[in-house]
Amino acid sequence: MPGTEDDSSSSLFTAVTEFLDSNIRLTRNLLYGIGVVGFVVAVKNSGLTHLITCASDVPLNYIVRRVRVRSYVEAVGTRGVVHVQHRPFLNIIPNRWRPRSHVQLELALVDITPLGSKWLQDTILHRIVWFQPLALTDSTVHSNILFHKYFRRQSVNECLVQQGMCTVTVLTPEQLKTLSDPQQQMLKKLLSHQKTATEKEQGMWKIHKEKNEWTLPYRIKTIIFSPINFWRKIRRKFFK
Known part of the structure; x- marks a missing residue:
């Protein structure tokens, strides 16, 4: 058998x-x-062919997977809102048949300043960037934005804080508890850069030190002009 x-x-x-x-x-x-x-x-x-036309099109798993989305910067708002057009790596659908994409990005965990907004316009406007979603709302994607500089990608969020052009967002204890792991890691990096910028007096942290009045040239000048100043005070007081 x-x-x-x-x-x-x-x-x-x-x-x-x-x-x-x-x-x-x-x-x-x-x-x-x-x-x-x-x-x-x-x-x-x-997700290489997934077309993102607005903030609501960003999948939630992009935050966990730390996906970086390739896009083109069309405009930079006065409050630091970056308007981008998603450009996927594999463009299967012809451009004339594709829907018009317009995604609003905000720098995550960074309080933008007028100086920082100008830096954004001078640095990333009309350029290809990559944004890593960290939090989503109905109309905006809070992101870590990256751009090419010297053959490698640098974080816009970190550059602004590192150069002292923006500050890290101050969060309440309740807000800190709701942060995801990518947000916590980003916050840790930004606080480290802000501490370094403060110590090195970069940007807004620069301290204008007063000149030391007890230097040798100042003492010589004081000795020479003190009799003249004393005589002028006497004249003003007794010879009006």
Whole structure:
């Protein structure tokens, strides 16, 4: 009985092998089809072709997966709101058939200043950037924005704080508890950069030190002009 089962399985394998050998073209096309379907499924799951037309189109798992979205900066608002157009890496749909995308970005955990807003206009306006979503609202994506500088990507949020052009947002204990892991890591980096900028007196943290009045040139000047100043006071008082 066992020998009968072995013979049946071997005969089935032989029949399948003979069928594949006799239909090489069909077998090759079948393998190509399976590969194309697998590639399409992988690309779709990766999000490379997902078009983001507004803030509500950003998937929530982008925050957890720390996905960086490629986009083009169209405008920078006075309050630091960055208006971008999403440009995916794989553009399957022709441009004329694609819906117009317009995503509003805000720098996460950074209080923008007029100086910082001007820096944004001079640095990233009409350039390709990548934004990493950290929090979502109905109309705005609070993001960590990155741009190319010297062959590597730098964070706009960190640059502004590091150069003393903006401050880190002050959060209440209740707000700190609601931060996600990416937000907590970003906040830790920004606070470290702000501390360094304060110590080095960068940007708004620069302290205009008063000149030391007890230097040697000041003493010589005081000795020379003190009799003249004393005589002027006497004249003003007694010879009016």
